[in-house]
Amino acid sequence: MKKLAILTIGMLLAAGASFAQSETPSTSQTTPAIATGPNPGAPVAGKNSFTEAQAKSRIEEAGYKDVTGLKLDDQGVWRATASKDGKQTGVSLDFQGNVTMAK
Template sequence: MRTIIAVSVGLFLSASAAFAQSETPSTSQTTPAVNTEHNPGAPVAGKNSFTEAQAKERIEDAGYSDVMGLKLDDQGVWRATAKKDGKDAGVSLDFQGNVTMAK
């Protein structure tokens, strides 16, 4: 009788553990580390993990050239001046990867 109870408890715990491991936290699917779509509310404040070199490269990949004065502000947004289509512009890069022109 004890063996049957012990086996039943063991099977129950194994099934519970397997079920718990199969669940995926919702944030892993809805909040990517780097946004692949532009956020209309950008730039978004937050802890920025881009290095200065990565920030400059991402800004240049968005069509800007002559990126100068690149600085990380107190909101976690990289800000610089650059050229786009031959015109000077203020540009920013947030932690989501959104590159935006200053308005």
């Protein structure tokens, strides 16, 4: 009886191990974990968690200078006026971190 129990346990363990090996990953190995480029639909409306200081810093890191009039609008997008390449323009920062120039 003891041998039968050991044999049964051994068979269950072997079957479980072979079943686990046959599973394939459900995620793509080519899909990045985070976005690697700007969203072409930016700025995207949504709940924004950037503070004013973080928003200004993020805009400056994108190459803009003299960021003024920074305000969070009712769509959750930070908007300001800034200069880049010697030209003053409108600029925005959405909740995804996309920095875009006003069109």
